[in-house]
Amino acid sequence: TTTRKEPLNTTNFLACQRILTEFVKIFDIHGYEKDSPLEQRVFFSLNGYTTLTKLIELRAECHKPPLAPESLIALTVSVYRAATNNNVDNALYILNSGKILILVESLVRHLTGLKIDDLTTSNNDHQSESEKLAQIDLVTNLAEILASLITMYNSVMNDIRKHETETNEDKLIISRLTDFISYMANIAILDRIAAFFRSARAIVNTTKSRIPDMITHLLNLLQQMIYFSRPKIYLPPFGHSSKKSVNDPAQVLSIMKTTNFCEIFSLLYGILIHDTDNNNNNNNNQTMHDNNSPITLHEKTLIILNNSLILLNTIAILDLDIFQTILGEETISLQLRHVANYILAHCHNQQTTINDTLLHQIILLIGYYSVLNQDNQCRLAFGNRPTVLQQLSCLPFRYFVESKYMDILFPTLMACSFDCEATRTILQTEMSLDLIVNFIQIKLTETKMTNEDTFAFYMIFPRDECNNALKYYRPISKLTTNQIESHDDEEKENIEIKS
Template structure:
């Protein structure tokens, strides 16, 4: 599938994003009715799988290859759009089956191949790829948290993810004021950490280990403007976990984090709403 065609399909799908864009009632109803068929068809003909393989084929840095970068960006954009418009019901099962079989559409392996060999001096096109990849990962986590956490529970995949996160925080963290893409990388990257640890004690404990201490230190050095995403993530890291609170309390003021949770912004935060709703469900099931 050519880069131009991927971009064209992404544009065509834009009106179907019924959750974010207002439309006349007729178009809205039409979109809702046709979305499952469109997604099912895209999966059935192998389009989603083919797009995933484009990401999975990348085995080395691609900064010097502009056409490859553009193709990967178009691919990530189209996969993000398909995931973004996917209804959160039974019709998502076919798409999620590809998410599982390709390990998040190959995004983690793509990030690892393009970023880790480069180190902390990440060139601009690679930053763009990272921003698009983390946006896709976050969109998957929003679609189905259980599937996201299950896939990321694989040790090798999680270690690759942690390596990428560590490097990006070191590189992009100090440069968040330079351009929007470094900001976008940090915002979506930090949010994926929160979704990964939401109501998941095993993952919480991974991030308070000595191995991951550098990630917490990097989060503590981010500008105050990022508190709006850092605080929800830290609340996911510490929820019902006293050990995590003790560790994170060494780098952050827990009182400020708790105050954010009680604030109007905290009450409206999607990550925290998901955290609390899942926590209530778990409490009911344990009774």
């Protein structure tokens, strides 16, 4: 079939399906064991990847009838993933042989043909429904294998960065990986993901839907592409604009900027608005921003939210200027406030491990969004009450008394209100500024800086502004009292001089 370029007949299709299924079972039993990659090595030595690549190419030509159904190609990609799982040697072979380009091009092609409206429309035609599921599975498997491969490549890069000097082989690997990631970014894969995220609605509120898994793997793929740009040591994202190009060797961030970060906030906004409508229908039209109303989110929705926020926070560390500029645009800023309000209200009412993780990520994102940016700071005071800033200042009591939780919340409170009278005034009505003053004083006495921790204080608020912040948050009442006493002393001195 692969040689003659003829469509698979039923006999050949069933034979291929049976063999590929057996391969998956073999790798599931043996190949996934950390210390038993024997089956993967045998598969490689028998040119298994070449055969799989030829099968994937059966649907490579867009303008000709497909030679194999999508369900078979999806199963082929599953075998590809299983044969490569946790095997760096096989992963590097796929890179060096160029076979990985077939996977990338296949993902772009099938993402382009993915129509979200058709996928979410119910249809009684069983065959049509099977085709929809096969289409989803194929894109999901392609995104998963590419994310898995780039994860291993990033691990190789981390090992290379630990070397005191780079060998010629190291330089060759770095060059090939940079070219590959750059190729992925420039082949329009980011544009296709953005188009899909922009149109995704009402798709993650049921366990029967496979689309949430596809979104999760696409987000993971984006995350791994961004991770490739990570420096050896994270630096605070302040005052090193001239080095931004070093943090984007494959130009992934630059291209993501043109797609509004792959329309992630459009995705989150659409999902949460749909869930809000469901909550309103099920809870007598209780509003999205009512902290007393029960807000429930599906587990897969929580995973998508958490992965999205981790991705955005990684971008903020690598290039804060681009991050604040894109999220500061009017439409995206509005979506951000709605998403932040929803997450804060949800996590305030339901305290679980995954909700706490999600809460910490949205707090961190708000901090990066507003730090040293007065326009974005003021936007946090806009909208229906309670605003984002008010919800931050009304978090559970432990965030104001326990140091590990204060380390998460207080840098963001400072980022939202420092050098911004409007937000500081709001914050002062909700809490005592003495708490922030005491927090800053403690941080000024600390000598250990752990930049590897993204929640480290100086990763969110610039160290050289701490003394200015300390003066800024001094209680106004105390400043007023001190000014009155100083004025009285001056008057006494003047009287004494005159006398």
